[in-house]
Amino acid sequence: MVENTVLGDPLLVGYLYLPKEVKMKKNLTRRDVLTKIALFGGSASLIQAMGILGIGQIASPAFAGIPYDPIASSDVGKGKxxxxxxxxxxxxxxxxxxxxxxxxxxxxxxxxxxxGRTFTVRPDGSPDSWYQESGRDAEVCNFNEIDGKGSLYFEAGAGRIPTHHTTVLEYCKKFDVKLESFIFASRENLLRSDSFNKGQPVSVRHFKHNLRAYLAEIFRTAHPACLESEMTQEDLDKLSSVGLNKFSEAFGDLDQCGNYTNRSRAGYKVPPGAGNTKGEYYEPFVFEDMLKADTIWSDQLFNDMRHYWQTSLMQPVGGIDKIAEAFMRQATPSGARxxxxxxxxxxxxxxxxxxxxxxxxxxxxxxxxxxxxxxxxxxxxxxxxxxxxxxxxxxxxxxxxxxxxxxxxxxVSNVDACKVAWQSDRFWESPKNGIYGGISWTSDDISQIWYPSTGFHNKRGILTGAYIRGGNAATFGKLSHKERVNKAIVEGRKLHKELDPTTREGLNADGKPYNAVNKAMTIAWQNMPFQDGGWFSxxxxxxxxxxxxxxxxxxxxxxxxxxxxxxxxxxxxxxxxxxxxxxxxxxxxxxxxxxxxxx
Known part of the structure; x- marks a missing residue:
């Protein structure tokens, strides 16, 4: 029992609303306090009160934070x-x-x-190895895991964890779910738009650092040493903003006169090497052309700046469904899991x-x-x-x-969502491409290509060759399996010629196609039984x-x-x-x- 005193600042509001006759009691039972605070102070005060009184750790992410260490002995739900x-x-x-x-x-x-939609598809013969959309043939995973069991799987649903999704992360910590990096953005990932560079892809590094340099040139004021005409000191002071100049020079890697001459940040067309191989920079883009690249601006370049994405996110080792499996392993007070x-x-x-x-x-x-x-x-x-x-x-x-x-x-509105994935030899890790994880972006319907963040230099990996949302997904989901895969390959080879098996670039050293499209998996969540889309808006x-x-x-x-x-x-x-x-x-x-x- 507790004395009739205010139970700390978090409960002050709830306490103040207790009826006078309750507050005047010499000894309040916990039932008295909790019942009246629930009635008059609201659920937030009630939940905090229960935590303070030790009647189970009730505080939750919806109110105060994840329940890190629940007290299993609480009998609040006994008999219910x-x-x-x-x-x-x-x-x-x-x-x-x-x-x-x-x-x-x-x-x-x-x-x-x-x-549910934490669906890791594996070639293991389990219920997670196949699925069937309504009105279609079943799709069965038959990836060939030559690099070892568990080396190939397709994240058909959820696939990554931002660092600020603390509830997920705390449960992973509590349940000992091992995590690893999900590389969201690499500077070697590709950007492609029909409205830029004649539709040819460019690296994030190349585009982004050209952009930085041109913006820096705009921001920068003239440096006194580069002014051709004689000017008074007063004029020079007015024209020269030293702080902005220093920032611009560092931001855009400009020279002292504010010119974009050192282009190493944007990468090398011919990399530097031994002897006299000093390397050859990529030629800079024309700034006016960059400004016309509308889909790169709106859908691609700044994605890693969104709150729910970062350059590096996280994923459970072995598949996103390890989180659900960890929940299912947890024991209840009755002994059942x-x-x-x-x-x-x-x-x-x-x-x-x-x-x-x-x-x-x-x-x-x-x-x-x-x-x-x-x-x-x-x-x-x-x-x-x-x-x-x-x-x-x-x-x-x-x-x-x-x-x-x-x-x-x-x-509420349901949002359609589709994915396509297949096993492939890791051509993206070749010296020519140099892509280790991340996502490439295109203005075509497939929208994205995901590269695996693990298994570097394995023989094979899973390419997620399309991730389509919204209206485009509604249309894509009506296609047959074969049509979906074909569309992903046709649009994807605008980013990677290695996706075209009819060309030399599409064949590995053994003369076989890099990509095993006959093992491709496609899913349209709006067609899945017991689902009605990928998420909600x-x-x-x-x-x-x-x-x-x-x-x-x-x-x-x-x-x-x-x-x-x-x-x-x-x-x-x-x-x-x-x-x-x-x-x-x-x-x-x-x-x-x-x-x-x-x-």
């Missing part, structure tokens, strides 16, 4: 069941955090594999939410969602968390309010209306998670933080009802 729809990262996170608080969780996944809580091939077909429970009806389905029999099974829970796409949730029979149903239908109106409705859930019994319920959609960070937020909503509701044993 939670049904979780979807075994992607968000569902696994919610199940893990709730299990630590004593809840009995069950995860229902319609697909025949867990892990999170992975044991998953029921695969269970599609929810009906949801009924009442004031005191949620009733689900499920069907046993195959990997395309087709029922394997006519029987349904029921599962009754105290709470339910849905992590699937709002548009898919809306298609399930339910008794949601009309406002909530409208939010599911119109409150919102207009301001949707955020202010439908999004807020979805965040509240239904009858304080049904809540939503998944990256759609975040401002970090399309990233694992959004999925994890939304999963913990949903956990917080469940616990907050229990405490507001005053039916938790505490103290």
């Amino acid at each position: 069941k939670v049904a979780i729809i979807g075994a992607g990262l968000s569902g696994l996170t919610a199940a893990y955090e709730l299990s630590l608080q004593g809840f009995e969780c069950r995860i229902f996944e319609a697909d025949n594999r867990p892990k 999170i992975g044991n809580l998953i029921r695969l091939s269970r599609k929810v077909v009906n949801i009924k939410v009442s004031d005191d429970k949620v009733l689900l009806k499920l069907q046993h389905v195959n990997h395309l969602g087709r029922p394997l029999n006519k029987r349904t099974e029921s599962f009754e829970a105290d709470y339910c968390i849905s992590t699937i796409a709002p548009s898919l949730l809306n298609k399930i029979r339910n008794n949601f309010s009309s406002k909530f149903s409208t939010a599911l239908k119109d409150g 919102y207009t301001d109106e949707q955020r202010n209306n439908g999004y807020q409705t979805m965040l509240k859930g239904q009858k304080d019994r049904f809540f939503m998670a998944g990256d759609a319920m975040s401002y970090v959609s399309g990233w694992m960070e959004g999925a994890l933080t939304a999963g913990v937020r949903a956990k917080d909503q469940v616990i907050t509701n229990i405490l507001q009802r005053g039916n938790v044993k505490a103290g």
